[in-house]
Amino acid sequence: MIDLRILREDPDRARASQRARGEDPALVDQVLAADELRRSSAMHFDALRNEQRGLGKQVAQASKDEKEALLVRTRELAAEVKAADAAQNEAAQEAHRLLLGLSNLVEPGVPEGGEDDYVVLEEHGRPRDFATEGFEARDHVEIGRLLGAIDLERGAKVGGARQYYLTGVGALLELALCNLAMAQAVRYGFTPMITPSLVKPEAMAGTGFLGQAAENVYHLADDDLYLVGTSEVPLAAYHMDEILPADRLPMRYAGYSSCYRREAGSYGKDTRGIIRVHQFEKVEMFSFCAPEDAAAEHQRLLGWEKEFLDALELPYRVIDVAAGDLGSSAARKYDCEAWIPTQGKYREVTSTSNCTEFQARRLAVRMREESGVRPLATLNGTLCAMPRIIVAILENHQLADGSVTVPEALRPYLGVDLLKPV
RNA sequence: GGAGGCUUCGCCUAGUCCGGUCUAUGGCGCCGCACUGCUAAUGCGGUUUGGGUCUCAAGCCCAUCGAGGGUUCAAAUCCCUCAGCCUCCGCCA
Numbered sequence: 197m198i199d200l201r202i203l204r205e206d207p208d209r210a211r212a213s214q215r216a217r218g219e220d221p222a223l224v225d226q227v228l229a230a231d232e233l234r235r236s237s238a239m240h241f242d243a244l245r246n247e248q249r250g251l252g253k254q255v256a257q258a259s260k261d262e263k264e265a266l267l268v269r270t271r272e273l274a275a276e277v278k279a280a281d282a283a284q285n286e287a288a289q290e291a292h293r294l295l296l297g298l299s300n301l302v303e304p305g306v307p308e309g310g311e312d313d314y315v316v317l318e319e320h321g322r323p324r325d326f327a328t329e330g331f332e333a334r335d336h337v338e339i340g341r342l343l344g345a346i347d348l349e350r351g352a353k354v355g356g357a358r359q360y361y362l363t364g365v366g367a368l369l370e371l372a373l374c375n376l377a378m379a380q381a382v383r384y385g386f387t388p389m390i391t392p393s394l395v396k397p398e399a400m401a402g403t404g405f406l407g408q409a410a411e412n413v414y415h416l417a418d419d420d421l422y423l424v425g426t427s428e429v430p431l432a433a434y435h436m437d438e439i440l441p442a443d444r445l446p447m448r449y450a451g452y453s454s455c456y457r458r459e460a461g462s463y464g465k466d467t468r469g470i471i472r473v474h475q476f477e478k479v480e481m482f483s484f485c486a487p488e489d490a491a492a493e494h495q496r497l498l499g500w501e502k503e504f505l506d507a508l509e510l511p512y513r514v515i516d517v518a519a520g521d522l523g524s525s526a527a528r529k530y531d532c533e534a535w536i537p538t539q540g541k542y543r544e545v546t547s548t549s550n551c552t553e554f555q556a557r558r559l560a561v562r563m564r565e566e567s568g569v570r571p572l573a574t575l576n577g578t579l580c581a582m583p584r585i586i587v588a589i590l591e592n593h594q595l596a597d598g599s600v601t602v603p604e605a606l607r608p609y610l611g612v613d614l615l616k617p618v
Numbered sequence: 619g620g621a622g623g624c625u626u627c628g629c630c631u632a633g634u635c636c637g638g639u640c641u642a643u644g645g646c647g648c649c650g651c652a653c654u655g656c657u658a659a660u661g662c663g664g665u666u667u668g669g670g671u672c673u674c675a676a677g678c679c680c681a682u683c684g685a686g687g688g689u690u691c692a693a694a695u696c697c698c699u700c701a702g703c704c705u706c707c708g709c710c711a
Contacts, residue, residue: 236671248691249692268691
């Protein structure tokens with residue numbers, strides 16, 4: 197949700213932001229018109245209600261005869277107040293509904309355009325040259341089968357398309373990655389959290405996932421609960437309706453949870469393997485901080501993502517995601533993409549977003565400092581999304597016989613330095 | 619799933635039976651001021667949140683007693699629905 201004051205004072209900025217995203221700039225003017233109506237109908241109600249309360253006091257003190265006279269005016273006033281209240285509520289709801297449809301203001305400097313208009317900021321590590329090494333790289337599906345780490349056939353049998361079992365060393369690998377990620381997060385002051393995957397509509401809507409992203413969200417109609425696509429949702433909503441002391445910011449949480457995605461509209465994309473699945477586990481970083489500190493915090497989150505990928509010795513690059521490919525909550529987003537040898541390209545493994553005050557306004561998370569109360573900023577970043585990291589490790593660290601070298605940092609958590617075919 | 623109890627402005631709490639004097643009591647905490655070798659103590663004042671009005675501030679207005687609806691000229695207070703927490707019973711990992 198955008199600050200109405202900014203919208204009133206600088207509507208051009210909001211229109212430009214909408215245009216950059218490829219969304220409708222006219223929505224800004226609809227919101228402003230609705231807000232105008234909201235304020236005028238509220239003033240009307242306030243005035244009537246003020247009169248009603250004043251007369252109410254007179255009635256209480258009046259003698260019997262006076263009372264009858266007062267009640268004449270007061271009875272018709274009651275009807276007017278009721279009507280004005282209804283009008284006010286309707287106007288407020290409509291203004292709010294329109295305001296919720298507006299995406300966050302894009303941060304200055306974000307590349308223009310859509311999905312393919314990202315800007316590459318950095319490259320780290322060098323992809324291996326398997327031809328020079330004298331063998332052809334196997335893809336993660338094949339390696340996973342050789343190691344007894346991934347069972348896709350039975351995943352499909354039991355759960356349908358895009359479902360999988362991690363088995364044997366595959367399962368252990370995920371647990372080791374989780375521990376490595378959590379250890380790093382704790383080192384930097386994050387509070388480890390295991391979060392609910394099932395949340396109420398307020399949490400889902402407040403985080404901004406029931407807009408254009410809604411088609412990718414699982415909804416349990418019988419209970420009106422949603423399955424989260426990321427622990428960003430329960431972490432953002434953790435402090436819903438709360439006022440946090442400014443001197444305790446930033447507050448950082450690392451959430452581990454299952455993530456569920458319908459993957460609507462991605463038919464035919466990544467149908468092989470576990471690059472794109474309906475359920476996976478993820479360690480997610482989340483930060484509540486002062487708005488003026490958000491850009492710096494965003495860089496810190498990106499830094500911790502890079503540190504994790506470095507520790508796993510993966511070649512990757514960092515991209516600045518274009519305006520048209522940002523989620524509605526994000527003002528800016530950086531993705532880290534790991535090199536996938538058998539695809540010959542970089543694929544997203546982590547993503548960090550600065551949501552500025554957008555989510556905090558919707559969720560009513562505020563900060564208290566001496567000068568008062570105001571919304572704070574929220575940011576999120578992937579630390580370790582299991583399937584894609586497993587894909588990257590298996591493919592990048594494979595040997596000619598199908599074995600996989602375990603990155604040094606992971607060895608204490610896995611207990612072995614080589615995964616061998618079974 | 620069934621029965622009962624509870625939910626008040628940071629925390630605790632009065633008020634709810636019997637509607638208007640609630641502009642919500644008191645304590646704790648916190649902030650400011652005064653007094654005082656220092657600290658402590660004491661005294662005085664302030665201290666929910668959101669919206670509006672206003673050039674800004676002050677001031678003023680409206681809403682807010684778990685949420686929503688109803689009765690009434692008038693609701694923290696009466697009625698209905700729902701949620702959360704607690705206790706007990708039943709079932710179950």
